[in-house]
Amino acid sequence: MARKNINWVVGGLTLMLTLASLFGGQLLWNKYAVVNPINNAVQSIKGVESVAVSRLNEQGDSKNIKIYVKLAQVANLQKLYAELEEALKQVHRPQRYELVIQDSRTPELEQFYHSIHYSVQEAVFTGNFTAMAGSIAAKAGSAGVEAQTYVDTKNIYLQMTKGTNEMYVVVTRDSNRAGVQ
Incomplete structure (x- = not known):
């Protein structure tokens, strides 16, 4: 009888x-193989203020990594x-990640x-980035906001500044839509 109790205790321990x-x-593993290498790689880039890494998303899924970068x-x-x-x-080749840019936006910049953003979405759909840039420049001038627009094959980058506050927006160009090559 005493031997059975010992087996349960040993098994439980x-x-x-x-x-x-x-x-x-x-x-x-999460700290030394995921978080630290990401922090070291990203923190060394000029213009990055801080980095935070999260493995869980809103649904509790830990497959995707969210990387918050304060600029x-x-x-x-x-x-x-x-x-x-x-x-x-x-640093992190096989795993998917979501890069979240954090900035010093204000309600006025938002x-x-x-x-x-209607001009931006229209440009994504039609590919007419010249009209988008002109529209943004005109509205920025009247709002007292300094706006810079960059476009590449994957994204549209919007950099808006008013005073010491900045807002950064990266809009993905969806190449599966009609009109976008």
Whole structure:
């Protein structure tokens, strides 16, 4: 009878020790194989103020990584974004990630973006980026906002500044839509 009780105790302790080892190993792997390399690669880029990495999304899915990058004042958002993507590609090749740019936006800058986002979406659909840039420049001048627009084959980059506050928006160009090549 005493031997049966010992087996249960030993089995329970073994189970708890195994679970603790697995959980601890997962935490260490996450820190040293995922978070630290991303932090080191991204933090070394000029214009990056801070980096935070999250493995869980809103649905509790840990397959995708969310990388929050707080930017200081940036001269060229397109160039910086390309540097970020290249650094992340070097460090974290197989896993999908979502890059979230954090800035010092104000309600006034958000309102300005709302006033131009129709032009941006129209340009994504039609490919008429010249009209988009002209529309943004005209609205920026009347709103007292300094706006810079960059376009490449994957994204549209909007950099809006008023005073010391900046707002950065990266809009993906969906190449599956009609009118966009």
